[in-house]
Amino acid sequence: MSTMNLKCAVLALVLGGTAQAVEPMVPYDNFNPLKSNPPRATKVRGIDPARWEHEQTGSRLESVRELAFTRLRLMSRSDTGASRLGLFFAQSSAVTALSAKVRMNNARSTGCTTPGAPVAQSAAELTGHFFNTRGATGRNLQDDVLAAIRTVSRSTDPVGSQDLRVEAVVERCTNASCSTRAQLFAADLGLVHQGEQATLRVQWDAANHRFVFQRDTQPEVYGAYTVTDTHPPGNPAKALLVTHELPGCASGTPAPLGYANAYFHDVFVNASAAP
Numbered sequence: 001m002s003t004m005n006l007k008c009a010v011l012a013l014v015l016g017g018t019a020q021a022v023e024p025m026v027p028y029d030n031f032n033p034l035k036s037n038p039p040r041a042t043k044v045r046g047i048d049p050a051r052w053e054h055e056q057t058g059s060r061l062e063s064v065r066e067l068a069f070t071r072l073r074l075m076s077r078s079d080t081g082a083s084r085l086g087l088f089f090a091q092s093s094a095v096t097a098l099s100a101k102v103r104m105n106n107a108r109s110t111g112c113t114t115p116g117a118p119v120a121q122s123a124a125e126l127t128g129h130f131f132n133t134r135g136a137t138g139r140n141l142q143d144d145v146l147a148a149i150r151t152v153s154r155s156t157d158p159v160g161s162q163d164l165r166v167e168a169v170v171e172r173c174t175n176a177s178c179s180t181r182a183q184l185f186a187a188d189l190g191l192v193h194q195g196e197q198a199t200l201r202v203q204w205d206a207a208n209h210r211f212v213f214q215r216d217t218q219p220e221v222y223g224a225y226t227v228t229d230t231h232p233p234g235n236p237a238k239a240l241l242v243t244h245e246l247p248g249c250a251s252g253t254p255a256p257l258g259y260a261n262a263y264f265h266d267v268f269v270n271a272s273a274a275p
Helices: none
Strands: 025-029 052-057 062-068 071-078 082-089 097-110 121-132 144-154 163-173 181-193 197-205 210-215 221-224 238-245 257-270
Touching (some): 062 082, 097 121, 097 144, 097 238, 144 210, 163 197
Antiparallel strands (some): 097 197, 097 257, 121 238, 163 181, 197 210, 210 221
């Protein structure tokens, strides 16, 4: 997947309320087994299997997925290709909105030393496939439309910088595995310092053919699209993830590296997807 060109993105920024109200948000999981919000009928130790399923693709040099008291910790380090590590919602088909507090404690991405090589990136993100533009067959993901709000580290970041970029994207899968994508919308939501918490939200506003993105209490950003949105996606998964997109480097040169150590907590979803 090619690196975003945010300067060329079409940004629809609107102040005030939406043209038609979307579903209210309600608590889904605060990762606190002692004081669960929303309450559980029985106490659960660790990650609740009734609410979450594991998501893990690609290869990693090391990874950690654990309940760190009242937070989900996802840590991943990779030097090869594309990979994802995290949790997806057990009833993802019902989820049309998700938000969480996200803190990237540490992240680093290094690319190839060859001039002009593709950029390496690592991210902590809230993401999901929301619909398909033509009617998916089986698990064929071509033409699935996905949206994500993420905190990103790239190999093009200034050396020694502790700043990460918060971004919102809407993309359409262009092959069956969704390994290639066409960008429908992108927005730059500003910088966040490593170790600084940000509340992130992405919500599908189907009635108005757009996605709603928000960082903390900043004004909502609307990512409008013009593709057909009436078909279910080939993959309905919505997830909390750390991801890597690393280029292949020439033989005999240092391998790229992606590292992300992120924490997620206070997860909310649309009301009809409440556990």
